[in-house]
Amino acid sequence: KMRSLAPGIKLITSFSRDSWYRFFILILTFVFYTTYHLSRKPISIIKSQLHRNCSNVIHPADLNITDNDTWCDWAPFDQNNYQNLFGVLDNCFLVAYAIGMFFSGMFGERLPLRYYLSSGMILSGLFTVLFGLGFYWQIHSLWYYCLVQALNGLVQTTGWPAVVACVGNWFGKGKRGFIMGIWNSHTSVGNILGSLIAGVYVSSAWGLSFIVPGIIIASAGVICFLFLVEKPEDVNCTLPQHHESVEQEPLLRNSSSNEEIFSTNTSTAVEPVEDHTEAISFCGALRIPGVVEFSLCLLFAKLVSYTFLYWLPLYIANVAHFDPKKAGDLSTLFDVGGIVGGILAGLISDYSGGRATTCCAMLIIAAPMQNNMSLLCLYLLLGPAGMLLWCGALVNGPYALITTAVSADLGTHECLRGNSRALSTVTAIIDGTGSIGAAVGPLLAGLISPTGWNNVFYMLISADVLACLLLSRLVYKEVRGWCGYTTRQRGFKEI
Structure with missing residues (x-):
C-alpha cells in the first residue's frame, strides 16, 4: 500500500513548474522595488533632525554656544529658510528622476533587464551611502547633497520600468488589478521599512539612516544579477495570456483566478512574439488610447502622494510636537x-472593468479630506492611526492603480498587435509624467508651508480636482459602455 503524501508536499506539487517560476519572479521584483523606496524614505525622516528646536536639547558642557536657537542644527539647514532648502533637496532628486524616466523606458527595452536593474540598484546604493557619509565627513555644503540627490534620482529611474516590464513578461491580463494591487504594496512596504530603519539612527547618527538602506539596495542589486529571469521563454516556461489573440482573450477571463495568474495550458493557443519585433517609439506610445489622460492624471495624483511622502513626518513633528523618531514611526501608518x-482599487477596477472610474471616485472622496478641519475631525473620530490609514488609502489608491494595472493594460493594448516590447516605454511615459508632479509637489510644499499648512492642503485639494477632470472623458466612456460590456461578457459565459 502506497503511503499518502504529506499535506504540505501535496500543496507544493499541486503547482506546476511555471507557477513556481511566476511566484518566484513576483516575490523577487517585489523585494527589488521595496529596496528602491526603502532608500528614498530616509530624507523625509531626518528633516526634523537637521533643523530642530535647540532650546529643548541638552548641550554638552564644553560647547561654547553663541546662538541658542541653532547650535544643534546641521548647516546649511540652520537658517530660517530651512523649509525652502528642504524643498530644493527633494526637488533635486525628483526633477532628475522625472527627466531620467522618459529615457529609462527606452533603455530598458533595448538593454537586458537583469543588467539594467542590477546596475541601477548598486549605483543607487552608492549614492545613498554617499549622502549619509556627509554626516561623518562633516560636509555642510548644500551643493554636495543636491548633487548626490540628483545622481541618485537618475539611477533610480532604472527601477520602475524594468520591474513592470519583467512582471508584464510573466503575467497575463487575468485579475491584473488585484494581483498588481497586492504586488504594488512594495511601495508602501519600502516606505515603512525606510522610515523604521532611518528612525533607529536619526537621533544619534543620522548618517546611518542613509548608509544602512544604501547597503540593503546594493545587496539587492547583487541578488538581481544572480537570480532574475527576464522572460518565460528563457527557462522554457509558457507565455502569459497577453500574447494571445484578442478574440480568445475574453473567453480566458472567465477562468478561475489561479488559472488566470498561473496558467500553464495557454501554449497550445499561443503564437510566441517574434524576437525581431521592434521597440515602440516615444510618439508611438503616446498614440495608444488613454496614455496621455492617465499620464496627466498621475501627474497630479503623484503630486499629492509625494507631498505626503516627503512632508508628513515634518508636519506631524511641527503640529503634534512629536520627536523625530515618533513622527517618523507614526507616518508609516499612511503607507x-x-x-x-492599492489592493482595494485593484479589486474594484477588476470587478467593474472601470480603471478610470475607480481612480476618479477615490480622488473625489480624498479631496475634501485634505484640509486641516477634515483632518482634525478624522483625528477626533478615528484617532491619529485611523486618520492616517484613511488618508493613505484614498491618496495612494489611484496612484497605485495607474502605475501598475493601468500601465500594464496600456502597454499590452490590442492596438499594439502583440508587441510586448512597448510595456517598458509606456510605463516610463506614465510614471515619468507622474514624476513631474512628484517633483513639483514637495517643492511647492516647501515654498507654501511657511505661510501656513492650510495653504499646502488647498494646493493638494486643487491637484485632486484637476486629476479627476483629466479622467472625465475616459470615465464617461466607461460608464456609457458598461451596459454593452456586461452583455458581451454574459454572451461569452454562455458559450
Whole structure:
C-alpha cells in the first residue's frame, strides 16, 4: 500500500513548474522595488533632525554656544529658510528622476533587464551611502547633497520600468488589478521599512539612516544579477495570456483566478512574439488610447502622494510636537493605508472593468479630506492611526492603480498587435509624467508651508480636482459602455 503524501508536499506539487517560476519572479521584483523606496524614505525622516528646536536639547558642557536657537542644527539647514532648502533637496532628486524616466523606458527595452536593474540598484546604493557619509565627513555644503540627490534620482529611474516590464513578461491580463494591487504594496512596504530603519539612527547618527538602506539596495542589486529571469521563454516556461489573440482573450477571463495568474495550458493557443519585433517609439506610445489622460492624471495624483511622502513626518513633528523618531514611526501608518487602498482599487477596477472610474471616485472622496478641519475631525473620530490609514488609502489608491494595472493594460493594448516590447516605454511615459508632479509637489510644499499648512492642503485639494477632470472623458466612456460590456461578457459565459 502506497503511503499518502504529506499535506504540505501535496500543496507544493499541486503547482506546476511555471507557477513556481511566476511566484518566484513576483516575490523577487517585489523585494527589488521595496529596496528602491526603502532608500528614498530616509530624507523625509531626518528633516526634523537637521533643523530642530535647540532650546529643548541638552548641550554638552564644553560647547561654547553663541546662538541658542541653532547650535544643534546641521548647516546649511540652520537658517530660517530651512523649509525652502528642504524643498530644493527633494526637488533635486525628483526633477532628475522625472527627466531620467522618459529615457529609462527606452533603455530598458533595448538593454537586458537583469543588467539594467542590477546596475541601477548598486549605483543607487552608492549614492545613498554617499549622502549619509556627509554626516561623518562633516560636509555642510548644500551643493554636495543636491548633487548626490540628483545622481541618485537618475539611477533610480532604472527601477520602475524594468520591474513592470519583467512582471508584464510573466503575467497575463487575468485579475491584473488585484494581483498588481497586492504586488504594488512594495511601495508602501519600502516606505515603512525606510522610515523604521532611518528612525533607529536619526537621533544619534543620522548618517546611518542613509548608509544602512544604501547597503540593503546594493545587496539587492547583487541578488538581481544572480537570480532574475527576464522572460518565460528563457527557462522554457509558457507565455502569459497577453500574447494571445484578442478574440480568445475574453473567453480566458472567465477562468478561475489561479488559472488566470498561473496558467500553464495557454501554449497550445499561443503564437510566441517574434524576437525581431521592434521597440515602440516615444510618439508611438503616446498614440495608444488613454496614455496621455492617465499620464496627466498621475501627474497630479503623484503630486499629492509625494507631498505626503516627503512632508508628513515634518508636519506631524511641527503640529503634534512629536520627536523625530515618533513622527517618523507614526507616518508609516499612511503607507499602511496605501497598501489597503492599492489592493482595494485593484479589486474594484477588476470587478467593474472601470480603471478610470475607480481612480476618479477615490480622488473625489480624498479631496475634501485634505484640509486641516477634515483632518482634525478624522483625528477626533478615528484617532491619529485611523486618520492616517484613511488618508493613505484614498491618496495612494489611484496612484497605485495607474502605475501598475493601468500601465500594464496600456502597454499590452490590442492596438499594439502583440508587441510586448512597448510595456517598458509606456510605463516610463506614465510614471515619468507622474514624476513631474512628484517633483513639483514637495517643492511647492516647501515654498507654501511657511505661510501656513492650510495653504499646502488647498494646493493638494486643487491637484485632486484637476486629476479627476483629466479622467472625465475616459470615465464617461466607461460608464456609457458598461451596459454593452456586461452583455458581451454574459454572451461569452454562455458559450
